[in-house]
Amino acid sequence: xxISEAQQLVDNWIKTTGIRYFNELTNxxxxxxxxxxxARIMARKYGEQSFKKSDTEVNLADEMADVLFVxxxxxxxxxxxxxxxxxxxxxxxxxxDAERHKNNEKLK
Numbered sequence: 001x002x003i004s005e006a007q008q009l010v011d012n013w014i015k016t017t018g019i020r021y022f023n024e025l026t027n028x029x030x031x032x033x034x035x036x037x038x039a040r041i042m043a044r045k046y047g048e049q050s051f052k053k054s055d056t057e058v059n060l061a062d063e064m065a066d067v068l069f070v071x072x073x074x075x076x077x078x079x080x081x082x083x084x085x086x087x088x089x090x091x092x093x094x095x096x097d098a099e100r101h102k103n104n105e106k107l108k
């Protein structure tokens with residue numbers, strides 16, 4: 001699926017099943033909540049924290065998809081073409097970091 005297709009898919013779902021978008025501030029708060037759920041799983045699966053009994057049914061892929069869904073909602077609401085934004089961001093990073101990481105002793 002292309003990013004533009006994902007943006008259209010989410011928009012169609014919101015306008016039919018979801019009725020309407022939550023406002024941008026609400027969606028920003030929801031995005032932070034979803035990122036927190038990903039962080040919780042990461043801390044337990046890859047970090048030093050242990051899972052609680054209530055964490056037995058965690059699904060990292062599903063939580064990451066929740067983050068992506070809400071991020072796409074915010075992009076749609078604010079008129080951002082995520083394909084274009086990512087392309088420009090990668091170009092910026094490629095120019096800015098062309099030598100930076102190669103010369104970072106911490107990465108060797």
